[in-house]
Each structure stands twice: as C-alpha cells, then as structure tokens.
Amino acid sequence: MSKRSKETFEGTEGELLSMTKELDELHYDVGMPAMRQGVANMIEGMKGGIAPTSRRTFLMGAGAAAAGGAALLVVGASPSLAGASTRKVSALRTVDAAAFPPAGLTGDLVVAAIAASLENLAVFAYSAGLTAATAGKLGTVPPAVATFATTAKAQHTQHAAAWNGVLKSYGKAAVTVTNPTLTPVVEGAFAKVTDIAGLAELAIMLETIAAQTYQAETSMLKSKAAIGLSSSIMPVEMQHIAILYYVLGKYPGAQSSAGTPLAFNPTSMAL
C-alpha cells in the first residue's frame, strides 16, 4: 500500500464524514458525561480541606467553561505565529513564573492549576496555528491537519475546563494564563515555524510535555478521583501525538529522538 500512488478522497469522503458524525455523537454520549462524572468524583474525592462550593455549581461552570473558555483565552491572547506574522505572541496572558501556581493552592489543586495552564497553552498554540494557516502563512495546509488542529484544540479546551472546574468548585480562581515555564519555550519555537511540518513538530512537543506531565503526576497525585481524571486525559494527548506523527510520515507512536518506537512512555519531558 505504501508504494501505491496517492489518490484524492472524492469518492469516500462521505463515508468518512459519516463515521466522524458517529464519533462526534459517541463523544457527546460517552466523553462528556464521563468528563462530568470524573470531575465530579474528583471534587468529592479530593481531600484539600476546603469544601467545594457545590457539585451542581461546578457542573454548570464546567459546561460553560467548555463552551466559552477557549474563546476568552484566545481573545485575550491574540494568537499569532512570530515566524509567520508580525503580531507578537507576547500578547498572551502570561504570568511571572515566580507567581505560579497561584498562592493558596495546595496538594492536588496545585496540579490542577498546572494542568489547566498547560491546556491553555495548547489551546493557544492550536489557535495560533489555525490563524496563521488561514492567513496563508504556512503554505498549503492539508485538510487532515486543519481538522486535527480544530479537534485537538476543542479537546484541550475541555481539559482546561475540567481542571478549572475543579479549582472553581474549591473556591479558587480559574487559571486562564498559559504555563509560565513553558510559554517562553513555545514563543521561541513559534518564531521558527514557517510551514505546517514545523507547526506539527511544535504541537508534538507540547502534546508530549502534557502527556508526560500527566503520566508523572499519576503516581504523585493524592486523591483517586484526581488520578482518574489525569489518567483519562493522558492517553488522549498520546493519541494526538500518534496522529501528528502519522501526518508527518513518521512512526505513529511514542519514540526516541532518533525515531525508535518505545513500548514504555518516558517522563523525561514532564514539567
């Protein structure tokens, strides 16, 4: 198959679209309720010593955040690629690394804040990429890449909303900034992005850091509910990585810097 000529998908797009619709329905039937239940369990299971405001308030808040959280972040961030645009990425809502995580957070809530900041950064990065791609600054954009970025961004938005929902339920402010440690790294990488392949490599870096951070936290988190939420997100970031590699024509899985497939995912890039 690999040696056959590439063909367009005119005759089969309908079938795939139908499958995608089914997947969307599955997502809303299974994924969203699972998220709500998982986060609700986390709220009830965490032993932070601070009573959550209420489960119902959180669930409403999480839903609203999932629906509009990304928009707030993007509006505030004015996403752009330094290498593809004259606008500066410094418009991001960042915070001094010394002031992060916010004071008053302890235990698993610290992890929730860091996780939200990582997800915010991913949302920003995909938004920036889509903006630059739409503006024609990255050359020809394969349709699968555009779909990937849009879908991955939506999922990261939901991840951020889930962690922020937890923070809110404990009376803490939602984290709307991007991770202060990683943001300068991403800004630097953005400055070098000139095409889709470069953007995909940057996305792989972000997804890898997120996945490995969640993986490392699995054995550090205290509450079972928090572990469950973290563990439900980590494999999804790994799936993003697999598809990115596939689109780039590389082995579609965890691998060494030399491209050697790995049976065990490392944590050397975890925050």
Place this chain on the structure above:
Amino acid sequence: MTADPRALAELLEESQDMQADALRPTHAALDELVELSHASPDDDPASNLAFHEEHKRSLTSSLGATSILGAAGGLALVGVLASAAAASSSSDVQILQTAASIENLAVATYKTALTLPYIGGSAADPVVTKFCQVTMGQHAQHADAFNAAVKHLHGKVQHKPDPAFVPVVNKAVASLGSATAAQGALGVVGLALELENIAAETYIHDTVLAKSKTNKALFASIMGIEAQHVSVLLAVQALLKAGAPQLISLAPGTGAALPAVAGSIGFPNAFYPTSSAAPAKQGAVK
C-alpha cells in the same frame, strides 16, 4: 512504521535495545514497589475481602452489560472468575496478573494475525505487517514488565491469556477463514482495535486501583502506548472501510492526501472512558 520495511526492521531492532534501557529504571523501581507492598495493608484480610467484594460487583455489572463477555460464558463466569481463592492474592498482584493476561492475549492475537496472508504474508502490505510486528513486540514487553512486577511481589506470573476474552478472539479468528483479503484485514483490525482499547481502558482504571506508586507509574507508562495503538487502528480501519488502503502509508505526501476527517478519527473522546475496562481480577492466577 515507515514506508521502507527494511528501515522499520532496523527501527524494531533499535527499539528492543531502547526498551531494555527504558525498562532498567522500571526494574530498579520495582525494589521500591516491594518495599511499598510490604508496608501496605495489601495482605490485610479485611482489605482483601473488601477488594474481593468490590470487584465481584464490578465483574457482575460488567458481565451483565457486555455482550462480548456474555458470549464467553455469561453470569456463570462470575463465580469462577471472582472466586475467593483468587482474592487471597494482594490486589496489586491481581491487577498486574490481569494486565499480563491481556498482554498475552494481544501477543497471541497479533501472532495469529501475522500468519494470515493479507497481514503477514507476501500479499500483505509491508507497512501493516511491520506495524503488527512492532506492536506485538511491545505487548510482549508489557507482559514481561507486568510479570516482573508480580514476581517482585512474590506472586505467580501469568503466562496465560485473559480467559474471558479468549473465546471472543477464537470466534473472530475462526470467522476469518472464509473471508476475502479485504474483509479479513478489516476483521483483524477490528479485533485488534477491541483488544487494544480494552487494554488502554483497563490500565487507565488500574492507575486508580493500584496501591503502590510504582505500579501506578508502570500502568501509566503503558496506557498511553495502547491508546496510540487504538488511534492508529482507528485510522487504518477508517481508510480500509473507505476503500483507500493506499493511504495507509508513511510515504512522503501521504499526509497531504489524507481526507479532512482522517485528522480527527483517531481520538474520538476528549476524556478516555473506562467502561470497557476488564475487571481487576479477571485474569488473576488462581
């Protein structure tokens, strides 16, 4: 995976070296696991009884809701699989044994698949063949890692496949005998997809169930790998169903030729579910 089978073979060889390196810290951490286990209340009878009851309920619920397991023997399995004898082992040993049994089944399934002409024969796509080989090798390493953890806890290693899923696999494999190459390839992908998803969901759930940090870390290091296998298989399945097997390729230019929906079909859920996770002691050694 690569467009050049020889290059992938080299990668596979390098991978085996890499895995040995990667497993070193895991084995080192197993010493910690033993200490943690000895310090934990795993062997406390009350704890074991509670664990037993919890997972008996879980198993009953799973069997009641899952047609696959129903085909494997239905509720009659509850008494066998959730026997008190199995509950005498520590909970971490049981979930590790179950994990090993799932990996053993995955290895056997890929091994069988590779004997089929359209998966491992001359008529097969070399990329698909190599993917199956690499993936089978990874599952073998996962099984070894789970069994190493079991041994460090003085449990019995699990070299058998998960008993609840064996009939399902056997039935699926038997049905491939009369299938065309296209049908057979889809059947194999569908079966592999189901097994990979069960593995991923089980290990996600096990990160919560495991008592020792080392075991949690072990499950966490593998669950994402299985989820990636799921992603690849979802994409391959979609391309096969759409009649575009030529796009199952890592050759330059393939990414640009992929249809839009191929960019999202590999990750259908923002939060990975665990509703198909195998009951914790389903594959425990009795």
